Amino acid sequence: MSTVTAGILTGFGINADQELGQAFELAGARVVWLPVSTLLEEPSRLDQLQILGFPGGFSFGDHLGSGRVLAQWVKNALQDSLTGFTERGGLVLGVCNGFQTLVKMGILPNLKGDWTPETTLIGNEGGVFQDRWIRVRANPANTSPWLRGLGDFDLPIRHGEGRFQVRDDQVRKTLHEKNLIALTYHGGNPNGALDDIAGLTDATGHIFGLMPHPEAFTHRLQHPLWRRRADLGTLGLKVFANGVDHWK
């Protein structure tokens, strides 16, 4: 396939949609910004996409818990269409509020296959929103296309609700056993997340959600240490290149 099209959701308080789309463009995708209200009315829009991005932001103000209301709206209207999209091999990426939305819909990690929420993200242990750069480590045992070639790298986190939690020990065990953990915080856990978990995939590896912002590290000047280090390691851009290359 020559053209890979990524759809980026917008509206209702989503706010990191421009840079998420730009990151996919830099990685070679064609990007359509898709208002949530449009997608809810016309689920067939998904047929034209190879990748669907849930950006960061404060959808519905995070008022009933981060990502929860958007998750409810999308799930009520699009559960079948999105299931069809992923069964056709469509890739889904959720960043920050997008990750929160995916886990609250239950499409991630989707252990039972029926979108039952098994995991969640709650208020940071420190009690406040934090914007800082941290190091993450990709799980080498996770074979998701999104993670190809990733090891340790730096990304910013910008969230107030990033503390990963699970329903029970069985869920935790399953996440580890099936290698669904995609990313962990390395060298400091910024929010009290269980087992330092920063990102997850589903069992197919096609759906990837993470708290840090790979779209905020697409060129070296975005790294806070760009004046101090010649080598800043892998750029977050690699995540997007992986998603696009999967289709090429």
Add this chain to the structure above:
Amino acid sequence: MRIEVAYLRPGLDSRGRKLGAETLDVYLTENVFGLTSELASLVFADPVVQRAVTDGSGPLVAPKADWNLLIEVSFKAGVTNPMALTAREALANALRLPGNHLPESAVVQTATQWLFSRDDLSLGANQALAASLHNPLIQQAVVLTRADWDSGKRPPALYPLVHLGEVSAVVTIPMTQLEGDALVQLSKTRLLALTQPEMEAIRNHYRDPATQAARRELQLPSEPVDLELEMLAQTWSEHCKHKIFAANIAYTDTTTGKTEAISSLYSTYIKQTTRDLEPKRTFLRSVFHDNAGVVQFDDDTLVCFKVETHNSPSALDPFGGAITGIVGVNRDILGTGKGAKPIFNTNYLCFGDPNTPADELPTGLLHPKTVLRGVHQGIIEGGNHSGIPTVAGGFLFDESYKGKPLVFCGTGGILPASVNGEASYLKHVDAGDLVVMLGGRVGKDGIHGATFSSLALDETSPTSAVQIGDPITQRKMTDFLLEARDLGLYKGITDNGAGGLSSSLGEMAESSGGVRIDLDLCPLKYQGLAPWEILVSESQERMSLAVDRSTLEAFLALARKRDVEGTVIGEFTATGRVDLTWGRQLIGSLSMEFLHKGLPAMNLKATWVPPKFTPREVPDLPLGSTLLRLLADPTVASKESLVRQYDHEVQARSVVKPFCGEKMDGPTEGAVLKLKPGSNRGLTVTHGVNPRYGDTDPYQMAWNAVDEAYRAHIALGGDPDNASVLDNFCWPDPVQSATTPDGEYKLAQLVKTCQGLRDACLFYGLPLISGKDSMKNDANMNGKKVSIRPTLLISLMGIIVDVNKAMTTDFLAAGDVIVLLGDTRAELAGSTLEKVLRSDDSALRLAGTPTVHPEASLKLYRALASALQSGLLASVHDLADGGLGVALAESSLGGRLGAHVTLDELPGLRSAPPAVGLFSESPGRFLASVNPTQLADFRKAFRGLPAAEIGVVTADASLVVDREGQTVVRLAQQELLHAWNTLGRLQ
């Protein structure tokens, strides 16, 4: 239904943790048909970690079995509650209602329940705790002990709703026969904030036979009606008309004995300055007449910038005041030209000392720490929830701000140079266009905001003046508007801020020549508002637009699709009048001519008498411990604990962030943003403010503020010939009166500040593109008056040609040579050293107002700018608060490296005590570092300029300062860090 949501396990609730409490979310509903417990649970509880109950047993199922005190906090009736709005949408969606809207009859409220286990359950202790959890102006708290609970007491099933009586009809206010005091009394009782001459002008207008004849023809009463008077009061308020800046001033300088007549400070010193600069600053596109100043960024792109203040509301409700300030100035950007997209926020916040003992505070004032916390939270949510990065700004602590905090909220925006084939900074409003109100609905919130902020704060300040911004409603509106702009669906746009519709439509109607406003068509939050209240309400998240009839249908259809409410509420006309209707009937009318030009100019006197201080020589000081005291001063200390809570990176443009250095905690001079993918051209954002210098010399205060902002722009790598500035004046009341016996002096300070501003901007070539003033920053509490120090904030937005050359303050490597650029003089009046020493001895004054030497400075700035283009420097830090000592400490801490310097050969300084060298605040200086391999080139570039190699960056992580062979300071990095992180430990 009462729905209580609790965590399943202890340790999950981050909100309660700090106070040792467990919290529950509470939702109260009425008339939500079809809502079951099961559905409520699905909507409101996170099934992984929470459960919802609907039988009132929340406190019993919450993971805090030993609670003995319950406090439930909810919003008072009529206060904006964005969470309840979201809850409505979530319920409607779950109930599959069309458009995801609950019927108007449905009620949804929210509350937070706190469960404590406390030893002291006395009434006093419980009340104090409850007081710390809510602001009684906008919230209410229910307090129940476990004993109350056991005896059957419960929080209410529903909180009171807004119940207003019948709509009061339009009231005629007889005033044509009133004179003198009676007019003043009328202004007071109706909270019009108009003076006697202004009331007389209105009375004379209504007495005028021409007015009388016109009103007869329109079948209106000959006396004014309430909504006409209210509209005049809003339009003529100090807040909207800047009467003091427009006044005729007789200015006497007693040092020369000369008196000069100044006709409008604004025209004379601000507008004229920019006009004078226009020929050589060709990047100016739209200045002064729009909501924000607009300049060219590159061929395809314009940028705009605006800074507002929101001081009075923040004094009453710090959170609501600040968040409303942010979303308000965001709307200014949205309403600039055809509509710009906000791309950055920058906020300067001024508070009383957070360590002020409570008993030193006049009663009725909130403690500076409470104000700081609330304002800070407002800034966090205002920016973060809107997706606009907070990239720069600062905090300034000074005892004079304990009466009123200063909350400067700034926003920059971007717009394509042309939209649908026309220059984007142009907008049109023509007769026949429809008036559309967009966004939130109208309620009682914010009524009289504009007139209230034009008065001093006292015990009777109206609570209705408080609003709470809702970033999510506004974000939806922003997304919609930018879409509608590019589709050409509207012609003119402006925001609804102070004065509400009366101001926005009054202004827009100047283009078309008139407007008809159908007040009964305005959508309301609740019924029962009088027509005049609808006209002047400052309910948030609203824009006013001019929409052509041919695009109206498409405009409204797209708005509906994006969940934004848009309503036609009138029509622009060419009648020369503002006509106000209700049910198609004319109920009031004002001539545009009188509304906009009828305000008589104020005639004021200003008298400059130089302040008499007996300054003292710098005392003999232990330099190391003094430096630690300066670093711990809240204005100097690290703001990391506060600023990390701002999202400063969303939109992915930041190249220089609020922090730099090895541990990402060193301060930066401001922001550098890379605006567009594929282009290395960038923007700088900096500030300058020095209110304490004004104690001795307001003229130099202005020069210093401009110099500081420009210096920071240069230090970041900015283009010396491409920067624009904004002026924001916050003053104590400068009008001589019984309560302000020193009004003539304060007005003279204002004149001198304006003169300094003009001279500095003309010299450096910095056009003033926008500005604002707030002139009544006093609090009168129990007969005690607290006035702010006159404050001029300069905000600069400039160009950096190549963001790859952007500079930071952190030392990069051991062995780099430390250089000091610029002359040091003994200038410590109003300095941080003086401030710190005055906390021991309040009578102490040090000599020498920091004075800008513009010719020498500009030469140095140009040399530095070109050295930065050539990559000759490793770090640059401008010297400001605390002088060389503080800059050395900050650059060392940023790099987590040491420094070893000598004070022996500071440029410009001979035989002064070492404290002068370390702490003098002479402007025009930088601390820089140079890699030894570039030293030769550096020397060549700065030959003949005041530049001295004063030491070397070391690897041993300590700060060592020598003088004449003696070590006068030796501080370990840990000591510096401990002092510098004072605010992080503030509880």
